[in-house]
Amino acid sequence: IMALSTKPYKGTRDFYPHDMRIHTWMYDKMKEVVKSHCYEEYNGPMLESFELYAAKTGEEIVNQQLYTLEDKSNRKLAVRPEMTPTMARMVAGQVLELPKPVRWFSFPNLWRYERPQRGRLREHWQLNVDLLGGEPLYADYEILNIAYKLIDNFGGKDKIKIHVNNRKLINHFFTEILGLTAEQALKASKAVDAKAKIPEEVYKTQLQEAGVPEEQFEKLEAFFNSDLETMKSNYPCEGVNELTELFELFKNTDVEEQLVFDAKIMRGLDYYTGTVFEIYDISPENNRAMFGGGRYDNLVGLFGKQQLSGVGFGMGDVTLRQFLETHNLLPDDLHDFVDVFITLPENKFFKASVQITESLQKLGLKVFTPLQKAKFANQLKLANKINAHWAIIFGDTEFNNNQVVVKNLKSGEQKTLDLNNLEKIREV
């Protein structure tokens, strides 16, 4: 029989304890921020009905990237590729009862069939933060502020720029100015969204297919490179008004310096209807959007009970960790987890070592026991390998006197303690 592979499925990761500690540390830091704003955690099932994604998740994801399956009753299911549809479904399910505004967060794993590459894997975890209800202007403000504070809490606020745009402005330009239909406008906006990733020729062909005649290309380029002041004069509309009010609110705040208007921000997902934004890592090596989000007016209403506009974003763990590594923002001391190592010189001491373990645990200490007798030298080697702070050493002499020797493995100091005085270990 051929041995089974120890590798995980292509494009996925195993979280060995060291990686898991980093993962948990990132999650805890994110929770600090969102919980200080009273966001509440939720979760939903890993598999959902296929229809949930067919409704509003973009075509590329549904047709090319979704993991689908059928259950034994021929229900068509999908492994969730994003969390927003689940969130919208759940909010809709209790839309009348939930206190508004609804502030929710989650940190689910998501699946997309992608060609694995830097920053993109088939399974990743994503912090989802959503705010439904309230004045849209104030809610957009809070969500952008939280996106900023998340990065700030990792020590990275001056390593990012927050690019902001508004879908209403894009729609105004494509439909009112260029005269495209809604469907053409969507196609054209996808071409602009993909521009940096595709050859110039493909980009132009896609624009033409979307109904943009070649003589308009220059106008289109000019539009997408306009600043907000130019937009105000040349393309006045609701989108520009919303952007102006939003930038006004951020005046004289910590966020202001990181905030830039960028008409090229589209977001791949079809459901955005107002403010959209992307957070860029400004370092040259990660030169792309780390994460982003926006306002969606029409998601909760898909479930028929009541409309409720929301705004939110998803921040993936893969790009976040790359960001933290690039800027040296991960802590060095995520290795320590063993307080005390208890040696086992002979099997007859096993029950005694269990009792010492339980006494030390009652003092709040984390205790590692080797579960196998060995020479002191070998056991101390293991104690050092797992980075224990103290080792407890004993033989017949100590035991007959109800004592143990405590050795501080960092300083080398050692001391004999009575068994009923084990709390003094912290002084060794």
Place this chain on the structure above:
Amino acid sequence: IMALSTKPYKGTRDFYPHDMRIHTWMYDKMKEVVKSHCYEEYNGPMLESFELYAAKTGEEIVNQQLYTLEDKSNRKLAVRPEMTPTMARMVAGQVLELPKPVRWFSFPNLWRYERPQRGRLREHWQLNVDLLGGEPLYADYEILNIAYKLIDNFGGKDKIKIHVNNRKLINHFFTEILGLTAEQALKASKAVDAKAKIPEEVYKTQLQEAGVPEEQFEKLEAFFNSDLETMKSNYPCEGVNELTELFELFKNTDVEEQLVFDAKIMRGLDYYTGTVFEIYDISPENNRAMFGGGRYDNLVGLFGKQQLSGVGFGMGDVTLRQFLETHNLLPDDLHDFVDVFITLPENKFFKASVQITESLQKLGLKVFTPLQKAKFANQLKLANKINAHWAIIFGDTEFNNNQVVVKNLKSGEQKTLDLNNLEKIREV
């Protein structure tokens, strides 16, 4: 267009914030115990290759309960039905480097296609605790002790019994005493395992199909109802010796009273080779095994590098929560999450309310803002609904004096505070 359903897929749960708080509380309580023994958290991907389960997961699960799918390169995948194969794969991947004994835990979600019923859902979360290496006797002791301490940490130690058995004893009886082949013995043990859940006639037919002649049924019944002393006289073997040593170690410990020998404990999974156990809720309404586990000698070696025997268990969140609810062991105060509610009487105060929010957050308080102007009465109604501790109230008069009114919503007391003295809120 028909509205989408707000229900999750059959047999799965949505975790709205209240359920999520209970879920997180349970997880945190479990982590306290395993971390005090230096178990380290790990995780693996949600989808694994189908072969991983075909190798050792029981036939019933693989053929009837597995969610399988193919990716776009025709790789056959499965949604993980249990965590042990992933754990074994990962340990095997670093078997030479990992310090021994390996102490790992995880709290993954798992999927099985089951008919949803009390205590059984298609998606559940399961604490997995595994210990690989060390003297098997000592390792078995530690794992059983931790299973006990987990329940003890929830306040339920006298609501359970721990039923212990050993696969070697079962194998000895079926092969040496009854003369069955290994395959027949497995079939017979499955019949015994299912006995309580199937009609008497089906049970008997299954035994006969497994090669147990009808004249042996009485002997078989007697065997499965024997106590450990009887086993020692009538069926001496390695399994009985291991059981005797294990029960000896637990003499005069807290666990002893909860521990019972039970020859009927089998565990459904094929990979157990030594000690097996199940934790029973002793209340009549949940009268069945809550969780269990055992020793597996041959899992890590499937991956070809090196054999490493382990012992572990999985404790599901659904049965655990039922246990805690039945015995009234869930805390009542899992609702509080809002410290301060900041009213918004008029839009012109929005920026001021943001500044107060940030000052209070710097004091470690969780702050809820309504993001929409409304009358005080309506806002206070919302503040009470979300169970806020304090409300901050202000109008032009307060603001012109750089002050706010703080109201303690629990006591009704209120006090005017200067904006640069907000830390005094804790005294109101």
